[in-house]
Amino acid sequence: MGALENKVALITGGNSGIGLATAKLFKAEGAHVIITGRNAETLASAQSVLGEAAIVVQADVANLDDLDQLFATIEQRHGRLDVIFANAGVASPYPLAQITEAQFDNLFDINTKGTFFTVQKALRLLRPGASIVLNASIAQYTGVPGLSAYGASKAAVRALGRLFAAELAVREIRVNVVTPGPIATPIWNRAAPGSLDPNIEAQLIARVPLGRMGQPEEIAQAVLFLASPASSFTTGAEILVDGGVVDLPAAAGSRARP
Ligand SMILES: NC(=O)c1ccc[n+]([C@@H]2O[C@H](COP(=O)([O-])OP(=O)(O)OC[C@H]3O[C@@H](n4cnc5c(N)ncnc54)[C@H](OP(=O)(O)O)[C@@H]3O)[C@@H](O)[C@H]2O)c1
Structure with missing residues (x-):
């Protein structure tokens, strides 16, 4: 029996990257x-990768009418929701001196407001035992120049994880x-389609003690743990899946040393 056997699971931004890897894993685990x-x-x-049984909905998380339509569809098809992975997000770098109000609003509308209202509008479908997982980013911790608006939008997501958990504990929702x-x-080549610029990739890897980029499937495994009863006594918590970037900065680049 799978870890999510017969659970109804929503993954926002499930058509690419981390979200798609998670949708595949959840499906394999019976969701x-x-x-x-x-x-x-x-x-x-x-849809063709996940099969006809998967429900695929075109919906912008920043648009509350789209969210209402999404949850009406889920209610009609399943009548309930057991797991939410609020994953949809965008990550454009903008220097502080140049970012416009529209660029700032776009990051917060999708990453922060989108996460907030995805959870709010799902509440009526969630039952005791449900699990919600939010996707943040180490950009909230690492102080990379150009990521102030993105990092702040994700720091807010981390805070929402704590505050939602506090409010929903009484309903036994983690x-x-x-x-x-x-x-x-x-996500790394959305601004300029094509493969990831090798210079950017080398700069990223230089900061990772484990000496490589992570794979979306490695995030999906952590999400599965948080989504499933295996983490039944864990709420308000954060799991870093970052190859050691945040906690081991002094070990960055060590794999390149003799
Ligand atoms: N990759 C990384 O290094 C990394 C690191 C830390 C955190 N993250 C976070 O992980 C999440 C997933 O990113 P990813 O790396 O898997 O990148 P990705 O492949 O670009 O996936 C982003 C997903 O979000 C969806 N999305 C974006 N805006 C949306 C909106 N307004 N409404 C609905 N869906 C929307 C995209 O779908 P459409 O294209 O159809 O809109 C896509 O499915 C993001 O929240 C990102 O901030 C990624």
Whole structure:
């Protein structure tokens, strides 16, 4: 029996990267999977990968009408929701001196407001025992220049994990946060399609004690743990899946040394 046998699980941003890897793992573990995203093409290819039983909904997490429609669809098809992975996000770097109000708002609308209202609007479908996992980022901790707005939008997500958990404990709903380091997904080349710039990749890897980018499947495994009863006494917590970037800064680059 799978770790999520017969559970109804929503993954926002399930048509790419970490979200798609998680949707595949959840399906393999017995869940009924619902994914969202905005891009019709990648939604269609995710549908063919996940199979016809998966529910694929085109929905912008920053648009509250889209969220209402999404949860109405889930209610109609399943009548309940057991797991949410609030994963949809964008990550553009903007120097403090140049970022515009529209760029700032876009980051917070998707990463922070989108996460907030995804959870709020799902509440009526969640039952005792449900699990919510939010996707943050080590950008909230690492002080990389150019990531102030993105890092702040994700620091807010980490805070929401704690505060939602406090409010939902009485309903026996757990809320936890997964915090990825640099993971090899399309997010790194969304601004300039193509493969990840080797210079950027080398700079990222130089900060990782384990000496490589992470894979989306490695985040999915942590999300599965938090989503499943295996973590039944864990709430308000954060799991770093970052190859040691945040906790072992002095070990960065050690794999390159003789
Ligand atoms: N990769 C990393 O190194 C890394 C590190 C730390 C944290 N993260 C976080 O991990 C999450 C997933 O990112 P990823 O690396 O897997 O990148 P990705 O492949 O670019 O996936 C991002 C996903 O979010 C969806 N999305 C973006 N804006 C959306 C919106 N307004 N409404 C609905 N869906 C939306 C995208 O779908 P559409 O394209 O269809 O909109 C896509 O499915 C993000 O929250 C990101 O901040 C990633």
